[in-house]
Amino acid sequence: MTRVNLVRSSAAALAVALLVATGGACHAATQPAAPSASSAPSPAERGTSTRVLAISIDGLNVNAIRQLGHDEAPSFYRLLDEGASTLNARTEYEQTVTLPNHTGMLTGRRIDRRKGGHGVTWDDDRPGTTVQKAAGHAVASVFTRVHQSGGSTALFSTKTKFSLYARSWPQAIDRFTVDENQQALVRKARQDLVDTTREFTFLHVSLPDRAGHASGFMSPAYVDAVKRTDHLIGTVLRTIDEHAALSDDLVVVLTADHGGKGVSHSDRTKLYNYRVPFLVWGPGVTADDLYDLNPDYVDPHKLRPTYAGPQPVRNGDVANVATDLLGLAKVPGSELDAAQDLTWN
Numbered sequence: 001m002t003r004v005n006l007v008r009s010s011a012a013a014l015a016v017a018l019l020v021a022t023g024g025a026c027h028a029a030t031q032p033a034a035p036s037a038s039s040a041p042s043p044a045e046r047g048t049s050t051r052v053l054a055i056s057i058d059g060l061n062v063n064a065i066r067q068l069g070h071d072e073a074p075s076f077y078r079l080l081d082e083g084a085s086t087l088n089a090r091t092e093y094e095q096t097v098t099l100p101n102h103t104g105m106l107t108g109r110r111i112d113r114r115k116g117g118h119g120v121t122w123d124d125d126r127p128g129t130t131v132q133k134a135a136g137h138a139v140a141s142v143f144t145r146v147h148q149s150g151g152s153t154a155l156f157s158t159k160t161k162f163s164l165y166a167r168s169w170p171q172a173i174d175r176f177t178v179d180e181n182q183q184a185l186v187r188k189a190r191q192d193l194v195d196t197t198r199e200f201t202f203l204h205v206s207l208p209d210r211a212g213h214a215s216g217f218m219s220p221a222y223v224d225a226v227k228r229t230d231h232l233i234g235t236v237l238r239t240i241d242e243h244a245a246l247s248d249d250l251v252v253v254l255t256a257d258h259g260g261k262g263v264s265h266s267d268r269t270k271l272y273n274y275r276v277p278f279l280v281w282g283p284g285v286t287a288d289d290l291y292d293l294n295p296d297y298v299d300p301h302k303l304r305p306t307y308a309g310p311q312p313v314r315n316g317d318v319a320n321v322a323t324d325l326l327g328l329a330k331v332p333g334s335e336l337d338a339a340q341d342l343t344w345n
Contacts, residue, residue, distance in 0.1 A: 053236075059260050089275070094117075096270075098257050125160055126164070143165075143173050144169055186236065294343055
């Protein structure tokens with residue numbers, strides 16, 4: 001069972017800056033965060049107390065939510081009923097696998113590096129790699145945008161390969177925690193939300209993906225894993241409800257990196273792989289369908305749109321929905337929701 005818990009400090013910031021500038025990267029455990037040196041307004045200067053919790057449910061087929069219904073998936077349905085939501089968002093166009101899609105969520109970029117994408121095309125743990133090396137140039141993220149404004153960030157994941165992001169943005173992720181025990185990880189994230197005022201927190205839960213690979217996506221074991229995930233999400237929502245500092249200020253953005261059916265999720269042309277949920281819930285959010293709230297975004301029904309023309313809601317919109325909620329400009333170099341016009345009210 002893997003547990004990594006890193007809280008960044010400002011020590012050795014110059015060494016880290018030199019490593020980043022020269023494209024070097026070492027293991028996250030040796031990479032403390034540097035203090036921000038940006039003219040961007042701080043949260044206090046922006047006059048906002050909003051905080052964002054982005055949740056990614058790895059391998060979530062929306063049909064499992066429908067199959068469980070309100071009674072067996074009350075937390076998902078609470079987000080659907082009380083938030084701005086759709087169960088018909090899209091993944092990245094190029095791939096329906098974990099690391100490429102999570103990198104899109106964090107950068108607001110497509111995958112194809114030849115067209116300005118982030119270039120992360122692999123889906124395994126490759127020590128020494130960074131997003132910058134994959135793209136061939138500097139790549140910003142929601143973490144760097146928040147950190148430059150003076151805000152604090154955290155990343156909680158159930159997969160060690162997410163260390164890619166700690167290596168890529170070592171100065172901007174103030175806490176990086178990996179724990180393959182799903183319940184323990186969610187408990188740590190909940191405690192951090194209560195104990196530490198962070199503008200942006202990213203929480204990754206992978207029970208459905210693990211069950212899908214072990215027993216088949218949409219199998220009884222998989223649907224049960226989605227039910228157990230709903231319970232985990234419920235513990236997060238209860239933590240928010242019980243603390244006024246969270247219930248008054250925290251907005252939850254929930255999506256998935258891909259769906260799945262049968263033994264795999266890698267065929268990017270299959271609806272059950274590229275269709276994902278996208279939910280925004282919290283103070284100031286209107287309870288409505290996201291496509292009804294956003295007529296400039298087109299409900300793709302069963303289609304798989306490219307990046308040309310009117311766009312569907314995509315999981316990669318997370319980065320700029322988060323920056324917009326926080327009153328910040330878009331993530332530099334991003335393409336998805338770059339106009340920050342995807343509204344939730």
